[in-house]
Amino acid sequence: MMVTFKEAELSPEKDLKTILDKLQYADSAQVQRQLVDQTLQVKIRMGQIKRKLVVMSGKGGVGKSMTTTNLALAFSRLKHRVGVLDVDLNGPCIPKMLGMKGRFEITPDGAVPPVGPNGIKVASMDFFLKGETSSVQWKGPMELSPVWLGLMEMNVIREFIADVIWTDVDYLLADLPPGAAADKPPVIAGFIPELDGAIVVATPSEVAMTVVKKSIGYARDVGIPIIGLVENMSGAFCPKCDEAVPFFDGGCEALCEELKVPLLGKVPFDAQLAKACDHGMPLSDDHRITKYFDDIAKKIQDFLESKKNLAVESLRRNK
Ligand SMILES: Nc1ncnc2c1ncn2[C@@H]1O[C@H](COP(=O)(O)OP(=O)(O)OP(=O)(O)O)[C@@H](O)[C@H]1O
Ligand SMILES: [Mg+2]
Numbered sequence: 111m112m113v114t115f116k117e118a119e120l121s122p123e124k125d126l127k128t129i130l131d132k133l134q135y136a137d138s139a140q141v142q143r144q145l146v147d148q149t150l151q152v153k154i155r156m157g158q159i160k161r162k163l164v165v166m167s168g169k170g171g172v173g174k175s176m177t178t179t180n181l182a183l184a185f186s187r188l189k190h191r192v193g194v195l196d197v198d199l200n201g202p203c204i205p206k207m208l209g210m211k212g213r214f215e216i217t218p219d220g221a222v223p224p225v226g227p228n229g230i231k232v233a234s235m236d237f238f239l240k241g242e243t244s245s246v247q248w249k250g251p252m253e254l255s256p257v258w259l260g261l262m263e264m265n266v267i268r269e270f271i272a273d274v275i276w277t278d279v280d281y282l283l284a285d286l287p288p289g290a291a292a293d294k295p296p297v298i299a300g301f302i303p304e305l306d307g308a309i310v311v312a313t314p315s316e317v318a319m320t321v322v323k324k325s326i327g328y329a330r331d332v333g334i335p336i337i338g339l340v341e342n343m344s345g346a347f348c349p350k351c352d353e354a355v356p357f358f359d360g361g362c363e364a365l366c367e368e369l370k371v372p373l374l375g376k377v378p379f380d381a382q383l384a385k386a387c388d389h390g391m392p393l394s395d396d397h398r399i400t401k402y403f404d405d406i407a408k409k410i411q412d413f414l415e416s417k418k419n420l421a422v423e424s425l426r427r428n429k
């Protein structure tokens with residue numbers, strides 16, 4: 111039997127533990143059936159979405175969620191209908207950054223995501239949790255191995271993705287959790303069918319770039335195209351002339367060159383941006399940071415369009 115979120119009777123009082131308790135796999139044939147069912151279901155549910163992207167990095171805290179949030183707003187300004195899938199179980203924060211306090215509407219068919227600013231639909235584990243203080247964290251027996259915990263988490267994520275009903279969405283952005291192992295984000299990305307590619311976020315410091323390199327390697331190994339890299343916190347605005355001054359010489363350019371990944375933009379550190387994220391008040395359309403994301407979104411859109419045109423062209427030529 112396939113256990114879904116609606117069957118797990120998710121209410122604000124129930125938490126991840128409840129869901130996990132309900133996941134009892136009797137035999138491997140049953141697990142396989144469930145996986146096939148879920149994969150098909152996700153394919154159907156995401157079938158109408160024109161573009162599917164994941165935002166990832168190798169490292170935590172580099173600005174994935176901030177980038178996802180601001181790209182979602184930028185795509186909506188480009189007149190696309192946008193959905194955001196917040197896949198972070200341990201620290202879902204897209205709703206907070208977009209200032210949303212909604213709930214999923216649980217229907218017999220699945221969970222309908224609430225709508226936030228600019229009509230952006232957001233599916234987040236946060237909408238299953240009770241208060242600000244509750245976080246989805248494993249509180250079970252500590253003797254469980256990390257491998258087993260990882261499998262459980264993957265199962266929950268897969269189920270979560272399978273249960274969301276998407277309607278009227280052109281662009282879907284998935285905010286991936288940080289991976290303690292570099293292969294975790296690409297594996298989760300694999301749950302999304304017909305993915306257009308990944309946007310990688312990195313800070314220009316050396317450590318973050320080493321991890322990001324590994325992560326890009328894994329993503330490519332499993333066939334996820336890398337659309338480009340966003341360098342975040344790459345500098346700061348000069349208080350005198352308002353110009354962005356880089357923290358490091360060169361930043362991510364060398365890495366992008368080496369890996370043949372387009373550098374989509376360099377977003378400076380900005381105190382108002384940090385505040386906007388903390389308070390769930392998106393920056394105004396004319397804010398100095400907003401134009402960075404408008405520019406990045408435009409590049410992504412143009413790239414995806416040109417890819418589509420190329421595909422149409424080669425189809426025509428092969429006829
Ligand atoms: N360019 C920036 N200027 C100012 N603050 C920023 C900037 N980028 C990110 N931040 C802030 O840094 C913090 C971390 O960003 P964010 O949560 O997006 O990182 P993350 O990569 O999603 O983290 P995690 O790996 O935990 O999911 C947030 O408080 C965010 O508001
Ligand atoms: Mg995050």
Ligand SMILES: [Zn+2]
Pocket residue numbers: 348349350351352353
């Ligand atoms: Zn200056």
